[in-house]
Amino acid sequence: xxxxxxxxxxxxxxxxxxxxxxxxxxxxxxxxxxxxxxxxxxxxxxxxxxxxxxxxxxxxxxxxxxxxxxxxxxxxxxxxxxxxxxxxxxxxxxxxxxxxxxxxxxxxxxxxxxxxxxxxxxxxxxxxxxxxxxxxxxxxxxxxxxxxxxxxxxxxxxxxxxxxxxxxxxxxxxxxxxxxxxxxxxxxxxxxx
Amino acid sequence: xxxxxxxxxxxxxxxxxxxxxxxxxxxxxxxxxxxxxxxxxxxxxxxxxxxxxxxxxxxxxxxxxxxxxxxxxxxxxxxxxxxxxxxxxxxxxxxxxxxxxxxxxxxxxxxxxxxxxxxxxxxxxxxxxxxxxxxxxxxxxxxxxxxxxxxxxxxxxxxxxxxxxxxxxxxxxxxxxxxxxxxxxxxxxxxxx
Amino acid sequence: xxxxxxxxxxxxxxxxxxxxxxxxxxxxxxxxxxxxxxxxxxxxxxxxxxxxxxxxxxxxxxxxxxxxxxxxxxxxxxxxxxxxxxxxxxxxxxxxxxxxxxxxxxxxxxxxxxxxxxxxxxxxxxxxxxxxxxxxxxxxxxxxxxxxxxxxxxxxxxxxxxxxxxxxxxxxxxxxxxxxxxxxxxxxxxxxx
Amino acid sequence: xxxxxxxxxxxxxxxxxxxxxxxxxxxxxxxxxxxxxxxxxxxxxxxxxxxxxxxxxxxxxxxxxxxxxxxxxxxxxxxxxxxxxxxxxxxxxxxxxxxxxxxxxxxxxxxxxxxxxxxxxxxxxxxxxxxxxxxxxxxxxxxxxxxxxxxxxxxxxxxxxxxxxxxxxxxxxxxxxxxxxxxxxxxxxxxxx
DNA sequence: GATGAATGAGGCTTCATTCAT
DNA sequence: TATGAATGAAGCCTCATTCAT
Numbered sequence: 073x074x075x076x077x078x079x080x081x082x083x084x085x086x087x088x089x090x091x092x093x094x095x096x097x098x099x100x101x102x103x104x105x106x107x108x109x110x111x112x113x114x115x116x117x118x119x120x121x122x123x124x125x126x127x128x129x130x131x132x133x134x135x136x137x138x139x140x141x142x143x144x145x146x147x148x149x150x151x152x153x154x155x156x157x158x159x160x161x162x163x164x165x166x167x168x169x170x171x172x173x174x175x176x177x178x179x180x181x182x183x184x185x186x187x188x189x190x191x192x193x194x195x196x197x198x199x200x201x202x203x204x205x206x207x208x209x210x211x212x213x214x215x216x217x218x219x220x221x222x223x224x225x226x227x228x229x230x231x232x233x234x235x236x237x238x239x240x241x242x243x244x245x246x247x248x249x250x251x252x253x254x255x256x257x258x259x260x261x262x263x264x265x
Numbered sequence: 266x267x268x269x270x271x272x273x274x275x276x277x278x279x280x281x282x283x284x285x286x287x288x289x290x291x292x293x294x295x296x297x298x299x300x301x302x303x304x305x306x307x308x309x310x311x312x313x314x315x316x317x318x319x320x321x322x323x324x325x326x327x328x329x330x331x332x333x334x335x336x337x338x339x340x341x342x343x344x345x346x347x348x349x350x351x352x353x354x355x356x357x358x359x360x361x362x363x364x365x366x367x368x369x370x371x372x373x374x375x376x377x378x379x380x381x382x383x384x385x386x387x388x389x390x391x392x393x394x395x396x397x398x399x400x401x402x403x404x405x406x407x408x409x410x411x412x413x414x415x416x417x418x419x420x421x422x423x424x425x426x427x428x429x430x431x432x433x434x435x436x437x438x439x440x441x442x443x444x445x446x447x448x449x450x451x452x453x454x455x456x457x458x
Numbered sequence: 459x460x461x462x463x464x465x466x467x468x469x470x471x472x473x474x475x476x477x478x479x480x481x482x483x484x485x486x487x488x489x490x491x492x493x494x495x496x497x498x499x500x501x502x503x504x505x506x507x508x509x510x511x512x513x514x515x516x517x518x519x520x521x522x523x524x525x526x527x528x529x530x531x532x533x534x535x536x537x538x539x540x541x542x543x544x545x546x547x548x549x550x551x552x553x554x555x556x557x558x559x560x561x562x563x564x565x566x567x568x569x570x571x572x573x574x575x576x577x578x579x580x581x582x583x584x585x586x587x588x589x590x591x592x593x594x595x596x597x598x599x600x601x602x603x604x605x606x607x608x609x610x611x612x613x614x615x616x617x618x619x620x621x622x623x624x625x626x627x628x629x630x631x632x633x634x635x636x637x638x639x640x641x642x643x644x645x646x647x648x649x650x651x
Numbered sequence: 652x653x654x655x656x657x658x659x660x661x662x663x664x665x666x667x668x669x670x671x672x673x674x675x676x677x678x679x680x681x682x683x684x685x686x687x688x689x690x691x692x693x694x695x696x697x698x699x700x701x702x703x704x705x706x707x708x709x710x711x712x713x714x715x716x717x718x719x720x721x722x723x724x725x726x727x728x729x730x731x732x733x734x735x736x737x738x739x740x741x742x743x744x745x746x747x748x749x750x751x752x753x754x755x756x757x758x759x760x761x762x763x764x765x766x767x768x769x770x771x772x773x774x775x776x777x778x779x780x781x782x783x784x785x786x787x788x789x790x791x792x793x794x795x796x797x798x799x800x801x802x803x804x805x806x807x808x809x810x811x812x813x814x815x816x817x818x819x820x821x822x823x824x825x826x827x828x829x830x831x832x833x834x835x836x837x838x839x840x841x842x843x844x
Numbered sequence: 845g846a847t848g849a850a851t852g853a854g855g856c857t858t859c860a861t862t863c864a865t
Numbered sequence: 866t867a868t869g870a871a872t873g874a875a876g877c878c879t880c881a882t883t884c885a886t
Contacts (some may be wrong), residue, residue, distance in 0.1 A: 079850095095377050100876060111851045116878065172352075182375045184288055185434075193435065206456070216458040220447050226431050226452050227424045234423025235416070247359050254413050256406065262455030263399070263408040272867095294860060304868040306862080315860060342883095465871095486855060495663050497872045499858080508856065557829070568761045570674055571820075592842070601842040606833050612817050613810045613837055620809025627764075627771065640799050644806055645750065649785070649794040649840030658846095680881060681848095690847040692883080701881060 094170035096179040160252040167248045177237045198219030279312030285364035289372040308424045353445040478557035484556040537595030546638040553634045675758040725750035730788030739831040754820045
């Protein structure tokens with residue numbers, strides 16, 4: 073299978089670096105090839121076209137991203153801890169891979185609607201993970217049972233996404249992971265006394 | 266002043282339409298000129314370059330957007346109502362201008378970091394508006410006084426932005442404004458019982 | 459109308475020269491632009507794409523070619539002289555425009571079937587001219603009346619085309635026009651005593 | 652000798668099929684290799700380069716083509732019958748191998764002048780065959796003795812070539828072989844009464 | 845002899861911007 | 866001010882050929 077060949081991984085890694093360093097639109101295929109240490113043509117033995125590189129980057133990286141989070145969550149006992157873990161791991165992983173953070177928060181958004189729909193598909197398992205936690209919280213009696221699930225899902229994702237984007241736009245100058253607890257509190261308790 | 270001349274407005278309006286209909290990358294300057302009923306070269310009498318058109322579109326539209334919201338908020342007496350109004354008006358305005366919704370949620374994001382920083386500048390008055398509401402809520406004793414203000418601001422903006430984007434990506438098939446109340450509840454009360 | 463603008467003609471003439479000198483496949487658009495003294499992009503203000511340049515070259519040149527022949531033929535009184543004129547003018551024009559001869563006999567054939575079908579369309583008026591002469595010859599009692607018209611047309615065209623191609627392949631070393639009379643005799647009288 | 656090895660033949664046959672089905676320019680070496688059931692690299696053990704495949708295809712196929720015609724002609728007693736046989740067999744063979752007809756009449760012409768010169772070389776034995784018939788006809792007193800031999804040769808070849816090309820361009824919809832007799836008459840008797 | 849993964853040169857076309865009128 | 870014809874830089878992708886195995 074192509075995806076297990078070393079060059080496939082090389083190209084993916086090179087793509088993340090090149091996109092993070094140069095931005096989406098200045099990321100020529102030739103630059104990615106050079107960074108990956110392969111010929112331009114070799115790219116096309118592993119990817120259909122440039123867009124396919126981008127989608128693949130996202131799939132690979134998001135696959136790992138979600139898996140890491142899922143694994144960590146599974147070790148936790150209740151919805152409260154699971155939600156905290158989701159937030160922490162979400163922040164932790166992006167904080168520890170600056171290139172990936174830039175790519176997911178800024179560069180990959182510079183794509184057309186079709187590509188964005190594909191990216192959304194890749195994100196579905198992550199959103200399902202959120203849903204599971206919320207449902208569990210309701211069953212545990214921790215969360216209110218009148219919650220509008222899709223809305224809660226968008227709320228949680230929106231908060232995490234915006235806080236990470238803000239951190240990236242501020243050049244990653246502060247400690248993202250430290251915010252996890254406060255964000256957790258805000259999500260669970262809201263603004264009210 | 267250039268911005269008050271009729272052609273300036275014409276071009277701005279044409280840009281919104283063209284971008285919404287064709288997407289950011291298929292929105293050539295010549296297409297905008299044609300829709301605006303001016304020559305290509307005329308564009309450059311009013312705007313420095315293509316990016317300047319985009320920033321200007323955002324400034325013009327967001328200026329009106331924020332002003333509408335501010336005006337509505339000023340009529341309200343307390344933070345709770347102000348926050349609800351903010352949400353409602355945010356949704357209402359985008360729900361009533363499909364072109365604008367597509368442009369702000371999808372197309373304008375397909376730009377590089379520099380442009381994004383400029384857009385963020387344009388958004389500052391809106392974020393200040395949020396800050397004011399939260400501070401007022403704290404003073405009123407409605408909200409907790411240990412809130413991390415920048416974080417709350419990002420949270421609120423993140424929720425609104427993500428819910429609108431979701432609605433646009435789902436082809437604006439459901440009633441966005443109707444969600445305002447549920448979103449308000451989530452923000453103020455969080456998930457917990 | 460674009461076709462009457464000077465740049466259109468310039469590009470057509472440049473294309474003939476470049477194709478004749480470099481061959482069809484080595485005739486980059488940039489080479490044609492350079493020879494025409496315009497920018498690469500200017501080509502695309504006058505032609506849809508590279509293939510369109512080729513078809514246009516053929517249309518322009520063949521249009522003149524056929525017109526020249528038609529005009530000359532109209533001055534002749536009978537089918538015998540008309541046929542001789544057709545042959546003479548066919549040879550004469552190509553013999554006097556070496557570039558054109560190379561382009562029509564060698565280079566333009568290096569194109570796919572679709573392009574070839576378009577070229578055939580351009581040739582139709584020429585073939586009609588042949589038909590008219592043959593029919594006239596039959597009416598005059600000069601030619602046999604059991605002639606298979608399409609076949610005769612192909613025969614005449616095939617002979618002219620092959621003799622010109624042979625002359626081009628032999629690097630135009632002999633006098634093509636001088637052959638006209640012999641060819642005329644062969645067509646009218648065949649091989650037999 | 653390489654040419655007698657089975658893979659050589661396989662590749663030649665595959666090339667004819669691939670070129671006929673896809674056209675000259677869409678006939679990648681890898682496609683030919685696949686159809687021949689060999690690896691891409693194997694092609695280069697039997698052929699110098701892609702052009703060599705094409706020339707070899709033509710040599711192989713035209714060799715058989717001319718041989719068939721020669722054999723048939725040898726059985727005939729006089730120039731008249733020999734010429735008719737030449738025409739009939741020329742048509743017959745191409746009519747019975749549609750792939751070959753497409754390749755010789757359309758696809759192989761999409762090559763540069765050098766390749767065309769090589770192809771002409773391959774055709775020489777065929778042209779010699781024509782010469783022999785014409786000379787024989789003159790000796791027999793059948794044909795006029797003032798014939799310009801090279802011109803007659805070009806005439807006969809031009810007619811056959813054009814009529815076959817016309818038939819291929821018309822998608823081989825009519826019966827080519829049936830035309831042989833009429834063509835024979837035209838060549839021997841010309842248009843005149 | 846046979847393989848097929850890897851190579852890398854090469855060109856058509858778009859479109860933001862300019863400038864002579 | 867306004868025009869719009871002209872500019873020209875820049876990049877994705879294909880595919881004939883090679884060579885280590």
